[in-house]
Amino acid sequence: MNTNSQQRVIKVIADVLNRNESEIGLDASLNDDLRASSLDQMALYIALEDEFQRNMPPEEVTELRTVKAIIDFIDKKLHESSPA
Amino acid sequence: MSRRVVITGAGVVSSIGVGVDDFWRHCLDGESNVAPVPARWQNYAELHSRIWSPLPDIDPESFGIGRTERLQLDPVSVLALGAAREAIERAGFILEPVEGRTRAFRLCGADGARTGVYLGTGLGGAITFLQNHTFHLMKKPRAALMSYMEEHSSTRDRTVLETILELMTHGLRFNPFEVSMVMPNAPAATIGIKFSLMGPNETHCVACASGTVAIGNAYRAVRDGRVDVAVSGGCEYFGDDHGHIFRSFDASGTLVRDCASPETANRPFDERRSGFLFSQGGAAILVLEDLEHARRRNATIMAELIGFAETFDAYSIMSLGPGGEQIERMIRGALADAGLSSSDVDYVNAHGTGTKNNDEIETSVIKRVFGHSVRVNSTKSLLGHTIGASGAFEILVTALSLRDGTTHICRNLETPVHDLNFVRRVEQCDLRVGLSQSFAFGGHNAAVVLRRLS
Numbered sequence: 029m030n031t032n033s034q035q036r037v038i039k040v041i042a043d044v045l046n047r048n049e050s051e052i053g054l055d056a057s058l059n060d061d062l063r064a065s066s067l068d069q070m071a072l073y074i075a076l077e078d079e080f081q082r083n084m085p086p087e088e089v090t091e092l093r094t095v096k097a098i099i100d101f102i103d104k105k106l107h108e109s110s111p112a
Numbered sequence: 113m114s115r116r117v118v119i120t121g122a123g124v125v126s127s128i129g130v131g132v133d134d135f136w137r138h139c140l141d142g143e144s145n146v147a148p149v150p151a152r153w154q155n156y157a158e159l160h161s162r163i164w165s166p167l168p169d170i171d172p173e174s175f176g177i178g179r180t181e182r183l184q185l186d187p188v189s190v191l192a193l194g195a196a197r198e199a200i201e202r203a204g205f206i207l208e209p210v211e212g213r214t215r216a217f218r219l220c221g222a223d224g225a226r227t228g229v230y231l232g233t234g235l236g237g238a239i240t241f242l243q244n245h246t247f248h249l250m251k252k253p254r255a256a257l258m259s260y261m262e263e264h265s266s267t268r269d270r271t272v273l274e275t276i277l278e279l280m281t282h283g284l285r286f287n288p289f290e291v292s293m294v295m296p297n298a299p300a301a302t303i304g305i306k307f308s309l310m311g312p313n314e315t316h317c318v319a320c321a322s323g324t325v326a327i328g329n330a331y332r333a334v335r336d337g338r339v340d341v342a343v344s345g346g347c348e349y350f351g352d353d354h355g356h357i358f359r360s361f362d363a364s365g366t367l368v369r370d371c372a373s374p375e376t377a378n379r380p381f382d383e384r385r386s387g388f389l390f391s392q393g394g395a396a397i398l399v400l401e402d403l404e405h406a407r408r409r410n411a412t413i414m415a416e417l418i419g420f421a422e423t424f425d426a427y428s429i430m431s432l433g434p435g436g437e438q439i440e441r442m443i444r445g446a447l448a449d450a451g452l453s454s455s456d457v458d459y460v461n462a463h464g465t466g467t468k469n470n471d472e473i474e475t476s477v478i479k480r481v482f483g484h485s486v487r488v489n490s491t492k493s494l495l496g497h498t499i500g501a502s503g504a505f506e507i508l509v510t511a512l513s514l515r516d517g518t519t520h521i522c523r524n525l526e527t528p529v530h531d532l533n534f535v536r537r538v539e540q541c542d543l544r545v546g547l548s549q550s551f552a553f554g555g556h557n558a559a560v561v562l563r564r565l566s
């Protein structure tokens with residue numbers, strides 16, 4: 029797991045969900061622990077797209093349940109392609 | 113219940129300045145921001161007009177808008193929020209953060225339930241629609257063409273394909289918030305949400321008269337006691353990536369054609385006028401308030417609104433009624449609403465687009481109603497045409513002119529189309545009553561009458 033992308037993902041999640049970064053654990057689930065609504069999750073993915081300049085189509089991100097899963101997904105995207 | 117209505121705050125985002133002080137100083141200096149249209153626009157169309165009035169670079173953070181908000185707002189709402197925040201703060205309302213809501217405020221000194229929002233816009237969030245549509249159309253064909261190029265093309269083909277791919281460029285995403293970004297009521301709703309304003313929240317889509325109609329309705333709401341405070345004005349944003357909106361106006365033959373000398377091409381009321389200067393957009397927002405409410409707060413008063421009227425040409429969707437009868441009826445209606453006669457008016461901020469038809473008809477009506485002595489200028493000679501925001505800019509200029517006893521020149525006016533008292537130099541004068549008027553595609557006419565508050 030890339031430490032830099034981990035920090036950036038947590039910062040974006042904290043910003044979108046209006047929480048402190050310390051509340052965003054790696055194993056936290058978006059739905060149950062962070063109580064992110066479907067609108068929150070839409071906002072989160074466009075903010076992550078903006079942060080990492082990678083396209084994150086809904087069909088690819090709907091199965092991401094935890095913070096760690098999002099970080100792994102971002103790392104994979106960063107490894108696979110140059111900025112969109 | 114009839115109350116007196118005053119302007120206690122204003123905010124501006126414009127091509128000649130962000131913030132009222134900067135804007136007004138540049139108005140009085142007769143400045144205009146004119147530039148060639150982006151070169152890439154000409155890859156898509158043969159444009160007849162080649163100049164526009166672009167906005168300065170704007171950082172939404174400077175308006176208190178963070179990334180999460182920005183990504184869910186069309187630029188038109190960002191402009192409206194920026195101008196609204198300035199207007200509210202200049203009116204003297206302290207913004208108190210709302211607990212549990214990110215970057216949301218309530219106004220100390222105003223009852224949110226007695227405060228309304230009345231906003232005008234021509235096309236609302238059209239840019240988001242165009243950007244999403246481009247993504248919708250181009251994403252898959254462009255990706256397919258890129259794959260083909262990688263697998264099949266020779267070096268010679270690559271150059272051609274790369275040129276085509278460049279023309280097919282689209283944004284990063286299909287924004288899932290499109291519906292709430294595009295809807296014309298989004299800027300007004302965004303202001304209401306941001307500042308916890310729970311009174312009526314209205315959007316007036318009346319093309320080039322939108323700002324004037326919005327402020328007119330806000331005036332009536334305060335006058336009739338439906339609200340104590342109204343945040344009101346106009347906003348527009350037309351800077352799409354491919355020049356589509358510019359092309360729409362260009363194709364209809366409304367934009368300035370004679371672009372050989374960009375600085376002097378925009379010349380409302382001049383014999384050599386050739387159309388209006390397209391603006392990237394802007395926002396002008398006012399705070400209107402019941403006079404007694406304002407006095408209880410010791411608010412600084414810019415001017416008083418005393419009359420409003422609307423008429424409709426019922427003639428053509430794009431052209432003014434040839435005799436200007438409905439414009440005249442509108443002016444006389446606004447004066448009757450204000451309890452004044454035409455001889456009481458010292459200053460007319462004209463619609464003044466610089467199109468052949470508008471300026472010919474408008475000047476003949478002004479001459480018929482007011483005679484030769486009333487001062488006349490066109491704020492569009494400085495800003496170009498901001499469509500749904502234009503009326504709000506012009507009402508603000510009228511209020512500032514009454515407050516300061518001076519107004520800006522009619523820029524680039526050399527040979528006037530009619531013998532009227534056009535403002536040719538900035539000087540102190542006794543301006544007590546002003547009228548600002550707007551006409552719009554569709555056939556809408558609207559005017560607001562203002563008075564200096566002694």
